[in-house]
Amino acid sequence: MIVTPDSYVPSLRWRQGEYQALASLSDVAKSRVIPFIVIPEIEFDFEEWCDKKTMQEHLEPFPRRFKDKWGMRPAWIDIHPKVQSQKMDDGKLPIAYVFDELSVLGNKAVPVTSLDATAAINAAVAKIVKRDGRGLGLRLRIEHVMKPGCKTALDALILASGVTPDQVDLIVDLGAPNYQPYTDFADALIYALSLLGDLSVFRSYVLMGSAYPETVPLDKPGGELPRHDWLFYKTFVGMLGPSMRVPNYGDYTIVNPEFTPKDMRLIKAGGKVVYTLPASWFIRKGGAFRDSPTQMHDHCKTIVSSGNFRGASFSDGDSYIDQCAKHLKGPSTLSYWKRVAINHHITHVLDDLAMTALAA
Amino acid sequence: MIFSDRQYAVSMEQANKLKAALGHVHKDNEKHERLRKIEAKALESQVSDIEREIADYELLKSGSVSFTESFSLGDLPRVLIQARIAQGLSQTDLAERLRMKPQQVQRYEATEYMSASLSRIIEVADALHVRVSQSFSSAQAPAENALYAWSDAGDVDWSRFPLREMAKRGWIRGANLAEAARSYFFSAAGPQFATALHRKKVRSGNAPDEFSLLAWQARVLEIARIECEAKDIGEFQLNDSWLSELVVLTRDHDGPIKARECLKRNGIVLVVEPHLPGTYLDGAAMLSPAGHPVVALTLRYDRLDNFWFVLFHELGHVFLHLFTALRLDFFDEEDGTGNDYVENEADKFALDRLIPEVLWKQCLSRFALTEEAILIDAERIGVDPSIIAGRIRKERGNYQMFNNLIGSGSVRSQFWRIENDSHAR
Numbered sequence: 011m012i013v014t015p016d017s018y019v020p021s022l023r024w025r026q027g028e029y030q031a032l033a034s035l036s037d038v039a040k041s042r043v044i045p046f047i048v049i050p051e052i053e054f055d056f057e058e059w060c061d062k063k064t065m066q067e068h069l070e071p072f073p074r075r076f077k078d079k080w081g082m083r084p085a086w087i088d089i090h091p092k093v094q095s096q097k098m099d100d101g102k103l104p105i106a107y108v109f110d111e112l113s114v115l116g117n118k119a120v121p122v123t124s125l126d127a128t129a130a131i132n133a134a135v136a137k138i139v140k141r142d143g144r145g146l147g148l149r150l151r152i153e154h155v156m157k158p159g160c161k162t163a164l165d166a167l168i169l170a171s172g173v174t175p176d177q178v179d180l181i182v183d184l185g186a187p188n189y190q191p192y193t194d195f196a197d198a199l200i201y202a203l204s205l206l207g208d209l210s211v212f213r214s215y216v217l218m219g220s221a222y223p224e225t226v227p228l229d230k231p232g233g234e235l236p237r238h239d240w241l242f243y244k245t246f247v248g249m250l251g252p253s254m255r256v257p258n259y260g261d262y263t264i265v266n267p268e269f270t271p272k273d274m275r276l277i278k279a280g281g282k283v284v285y286t287l288p289a290s291w292f293i294r295k296g297g298a299f300r301d302s303p304t305q306m307h308d309h310c311k312t313i314v315s316s317g318n319f320r321g322a323s324f325s326d327g328d329s330y331i332d333q334c335a336k337h338l339k340g341p342s343t344l345s346y347w348k349r350v351a352i353n354h355h356i357t358h359v360l361d362d363l364a365m366t367a368l369a370a
Numbered sequence: 371m372i373f374s375d376r377q378y379a380v381s382m383e384q385a386n387k388l389k390a391a392l393g394h395v396h397k398d399n400e401k402h403e404r405l406r407k408i409e410a411k412a413l414e415s416q417v418s419d420i421e422r423e424i425a426d427y428e429l430l431k432s433g434s435v436s437f438t439e440s441f442s443l444g445d446l447p448r449v450l451i452q453a454r455i456a457q458g459l460s461q462t463d464l465a466e467r468l469r470m471k472p473q474q475v476q477r478y479e480a481t482e483y484m485s486a487s488l489s490r491i492i493e494v495a496d497a498l499h500v501r502v503s504q505s506f507s508s509a510q511a512p513a514e515n516a517l518y519a520w521s522d523a524g525d526v527d528w529s530r531f532p533l534r535e536m537a538k539r540g541w542i543r544g545a546n547l548a549e550a551a552r553s554y555f556f557s558a559a560g561p562q563f564a565t566a567l568h569r570k571k572v573r574s575g576n577a578p579d580e581f582s583l584l585a586w587q588a589r590v591l592e593i594a595r596i597e598c599e600a601k602d603i604g605e606f607q608l609n610d611s612w613l614s615e616l617v618v619l620t621r622d623h624d625g626p627i628k629a630r631e632c633l634k635r636n637g638i639v640l641v642v643e644p645h646l647p648g649t650y651l652d653g654a655a656m657l658s659p660a661g662h663p664v665v666a667l668t669l670r671y672d673r674l675d676n677f678w679f680v681l682f683h684e685l686g687h688v689f690l691h692l693f694t695a696l697r698l699d700f701f702d703e704e705d706g707t708g709n710d711y712v713e714n715e716a717d718k719f720a721l722d723r724l725i726p727e728v729l730w731k732q733c734l735s736r737f738a739l740t741e742e743a744i745l746i747d748a749e750r751i752g753v754d755p756s757i758i759a760g761r762i763r764k765e766r767g768n769y770q771m772f773n774n775l776i777g778s779g780s781v782r783s784q785f786w787r788i789e790n791d792s793h794a795r
Contacts, residue, residue, distance in 0.1 A: 152738045156746045187737040188766070195737045202734055 012084070013044060013179070013214035016367055018359050019086075019260030020352075021046040021183075021218055021267075024072070027348030028265070033079040034326040034353050042360050045085045046122075046147075046181060046218065046260060047076075049104065051092040066099040073111035076119070086147040086179065088122035095128055106134040113142065120179060122147035123171070125154045125163050136171045145177040145213060152184050155202045164206065175211040182257065184219030186267050189238035192245040200249060209255045217243060218260030222291070224268050226282070231312070232295040234287070240362065241289060259363060263352045264291065279344055283309040283331070284351040286358040287318050303341035310335035320358070327354035371451065372427040373479055374460060381427075385420045388413055430455040446491065446500075447483035453498040467497050528552045531581045532646050541589055551585070558592035573713045574703040579648030583701060586646050587656065590666040594639040594658040606637025606663055610689045613682075613723050620724070620754040626677050627784040633665065638688065640681075641666040642785045649703070653680040655687035656699035663688040669785070674777025675760025679720055686719030687712075724757050736762055744775055 022028040024047050032045060052061040052068045061068075076085075089104045098107045109121055123135040123146070139146050148167065154160055168178055182203070189195055209215050221238035228235065239261050247256055264284045278298035283306065285292040294309035296302065313319055314335040322332035327350040333339040372378050392413040395406060430452055454464050461479065465472040478486050478494075486494070494500075533547035542550035572583065597603060616632055619625040630640040639658060645651040645668040653667045665684040669677065680702070687700040691712055702713070721730070729751050730736075735743035735758055744762070748755040759775035 152734055153740065153742045153746060156734045156738070156743060156750075158750060185738070188739050189737065194731060195734075198732050198734050198737065201732050 013216075013258055014042070015256070015258070016360075016363050017042055017044050017258050018356070018363055019044050019046050019181070019216045019218060019258055020356055020359070021048065021220075021260060021262045022352075023048055023050045023265065024076075025050060025345075025348075027345045028263070028352055029075065029079045030346075030349040031263075031327070031352035031356065034349070035356060036325070039325075039357055039360055040083060042363075043356060044083075045080070046088065046216070047085055047119075048088045048090055049093075049108070051090045064099070065093065065096045065104060068093075069098065069104055069107055072108060073115055076112065077115045077117060082116060082118050084118045084120070086122050086181070087119045088124075088147070088149060091126060094131055103131060103134045105131060106138065109138040109142065118144065120144050120147045122149050122181070123167070124149040124151070125160075125167065126151070132167065132170060139177075140172055145179065146171050146173050147179045147181060149181045149183050152182075152187065152199075155182060155199075155206070158205075161206050176213050178212050179214040179216070180209065180212045181216045181218055181260070183260075184217070184239075186220045186222075186224070186262075189219075189221060189242040192238075192242045193249065195242060196246040196249045199246065200254070204254075209257075215255055215257045216260045217246065217257035218262075220262035220265070220267050222262060222264050222266050224266040226293060226295070228293055228295060230280075230295045230297070232282075232293040234290040234292055236290050237286070240359070244366065259359070261359065263355045264348075265352075281305045281309065281341075281344075281347075283313060283347055284355075285313050285318070285331070286351075286355040288358075288362065292316065292318060299341075299344055306334055306341035306347070307337055320354075325354050325357035327351060327357070371448075372423050373451065373455075373476075378424065378427050381420055381424050385417060385424060388417045388420065392417060427455065431458070446495070449500060450483065450491070450494050450498060451479050453500050457498065459498075464494070464497065468493065526552075531585050532579070532648065535646055536585055539589075541585075541592075555584075555588050558588040558595070571698045571712065572701045572703070573710060574650070574701075579646075582646040582648040583651070586643065586649065586651065587654070587666075587699070587701075590641045590643055590654070590656070590664060591658060593641045593643065594662065594664040594666075595660070597634070597639045597641075598658055598660045598662055602634070603639065603662060604635045604637045608689065608693060610685070610723070612636055613685065616682075617724060617753060620674075620678055620757055621752065624784060625754065626674070626781050629681065630785075637662060638685075639664045642669055644668055645670055652676070652702050653684045654699060654701045655684040655692055657692060663692055669782050672779050672782045673760070674754060674756035674780055675763075677777075677781045678724060678754070678757055679760060682720035682723050683716045685723075686716030690715055690719060721761070725751055725753060725761070730761075733758065736765065739766075739771070741772060741775060744772065 020032075020043065022032060022045050032040075032043070035043065049069065049072060052063055052065070054060075055062040076087075087105075087108060089108075094104060096104060098104065102110070105121055105123075109119070112119060121135045121138045121142075123132055127135070135146065146168075148164070150160070150164070154163075157163075168175060187195070203209065219239045219242075221236065221240075221242075223235065226235070240259070243259050250256060264286070278300065281296040281299040281302065283294045285294075292313065294312050296305035296309060299305075310331045313331055319331070320328055322329045330339055330342075330346075330350045331354070334341070372381055392410060395410045395413060398406060454461070459467070461475040462472040465475040468475070478490075483491055483494075528548040528551050531548070531551045533542070533551055536542045536551060536554070537547055542554045544550045612632075616629055619628050619632060622628055633640045639662050641664060643666060650670070651668050652670055653665065656664050656666070658664050665681065665688065667677070667680055667684070683702060684700070691698070691700060700712075700716070702716075721727075725733075733747045733751075735747040739762070744755050744758045748758050751758075754777070755775045756777040759772035763769050763771050763776070
């Protein structure tokens with residue numbers, strides 16, 4: 011796992027819109043992206059009032075699809091806490107199943123565990139780490155960082171996993187906090203992280219979080235929402251002392267970490283296009299998508315004529331927005347618009363990081 | 371504004387000159403009509419202003435203006451000047467009454483009392499028999515940071531007190547409740563209550579019923595007097611170093627009731643008395659007739675976060691303001707806005723004593739906004755989680771957050787339980 015200063019870590023749930031967005035990135039973009047993939051919880055069947063699939067059925071397509079969509083590129087793979095302790099048909103833990111299958115297919119993924127994981131999960135992860143020799147991903151939630159005994163617990167987990175810190179990727183996951191005021195938050199976080207000791211001993215170090223809201227607080231036809239996570243990251247880095255390690259930037263793209271599938275019989279999802287700008291998300295909203303899919307042409311036209319459009323060649327997502335605005339492409343599906351938005355977002359963040367590096 | 375007979379005479383002369391000039395402009399046919407109109411309009415405006423000031427002064431001098439109405443604190447400087455003129459006093463007369471130099475009164479009035487201290491303003495108000503108060507007869511009146519000061523027990527209209535409620539609570543009884551109220555006040559708060567004790571600074575977003583406030587205060591002082599007479603109260607010293615003991619108690623299940631004992635040991639009486647109708651009081655700080663600081667809480671909100679914040683806010687008044695020259699009692703309603711220096715000081719005192727600023731800045735729960743994070747910070751700092759949860763709710767202006775952590779329903783029962791136990795004994 012080689013993480014360079016301009017690498018970007020999008021945290022993805024591996025739902026269709028997300029892995030398609032990843033797969034449709036340009037090769038140049040892919041070379042700078044290291045996804046933090048969290049295999050999501052099993053979708054709930056609201057009609058039958060039970061999970062739609064067994065854990066076996068839920069996970070079976072993953073290894074092949076991961077190989078198809080991301081190939082031999084590096085990634086971290088984690089399992090959602092709600093399902094990480096469930097069992098496959100043969101009694102294996104999900105993390106063991108995924109990496110056993112991937113080891114047959116070939117990959118460069120690194121398993122992830124955390125201070126929340128059970129001893130059984132940690133033992134399974136340690137086994138993968140020993141077999142694959144690609145190191146270990148450690149995800150720290152903000153609450154972990156806050157605990158006075160965090161460093162001791164972290165050291166113990168690293169030791170138990172059979173690795174040394176230089177084989178560990180530390181991913182500090184802020185979730186979806188309230189970022190303001192940025193300087194106060196940065197002050198408190200820098201202080202808490204300083205209690206973890208010298209962070210430069212780790213192989214890589216990522217600061218990840220999301221400012222995308224669970225519910226978009228905008229009326230039709232939409233407006234802008236600040237990208238607090240990115241703005242905070244820049245403040246945070248600017249406040250680090252000269253000897254402190256600069257983390258890589260990670261975010262949840264345009265998905266809130268608390269996103270959970272809802273009973274679609276009760277929901278008439280609105281047509282929506284999210285377009286990432288340097289400091290905000292430009293969001294166009296309309297009425298129920300199913301009632302009027304053609305609204306997407308107007309949303310795209312508004313984006314293209316807003317003065318903020320990056321051009322059809324900027325990304326695969328931008329190309330689709332441009333063509334939809336011209337009625338050369340149809341309104342597609344809501345899942346496809348997620349792919350479009352995430353593809354644009356990832357490309358935009360890579361640009362943000364490059365610009366920031368240039369400015370520095 | 372015209373302040374004196376001399377200025378009145380000068381203004382009359384000036385008005386006449388301006389009127390003459392205006393007549394001249396009207397007759398001046400050599401000027402362009404448009405210019406003539408502009409000039410005339412300017413002069414008319416000046417004449418109008420002076421005539422209005424002259425009329426105001428003449429009205430005040432006529433003695434037909436009464437100052438028995440209430441005024442907001444913001445209007446006080448103007449009212450004081452008008453009251454002096456209406457009473458036929460010159461600036462020199464007032465200065466003599468106040469035993470100060472006439473130039474000092476001139477300076478006060480010229481700056482609309484901006485250069486006078488609050489204690490000096492109260493002194494002037496007393497000298498002029500001006501009763502300073504928000505208009506409690508009008509719900510529309512702005513009540514923010516009102517200052518109440520009655521100068522004479524004879525001003526009190528006893529029938530306006532919440533007599534029924536006072537009787538219902540067993541404070542007074544008899545056929546003539548107004549008379550019973552009068553006796554109650556004199557026995558509960560002492561004969562000087564109207565002059566000495568009823569100097570209140572009220573932080574409020576509403577227009578509180580002044581009579582209810584006074585009735586509540588009398589009850590508080592009565593309880594405090596009984597506490598003080600028990601003679602096991604400690605000696606109060608203006609030294610707040612022991613407040614860390616109180617902070618530790620926030621983590622105790624019975625912390626609020628134990629806080630009362632802790633305060634008692636340190637010479638402060640804590641009284642819990644529900645608020646009366648017409649007030650939205652959370653707490654108050656005052657001095658008992660025996661000289662002990664009294665902190666009174668209404669427990670209007672039965673929540674731990676509210677209890678501890680209001681308690682420490684009132685302690686802020688005790689340590690910062692109660693013993694200053696102003697000799698005011700401090701009555702706090704939660705909805706009061708944050709523009710008042712004294713209240714802001716008491717707020718800061720409460721926040722800093724409960725969680726020192728440097729520790730608050732390190733609280734990541736302010737940003738994580740999860741219950742788990744609050745519990746971790748509370749453990750680290752050594753306070754009850756309700757303190758952090760309540761502070762975040764206030765900071766974010768979101769009172770729907772962390773409902774599980776604010777200790778709802780766990781304060782009143784502690785005080786009522788103790789009172790029931792003592793009755794049983």
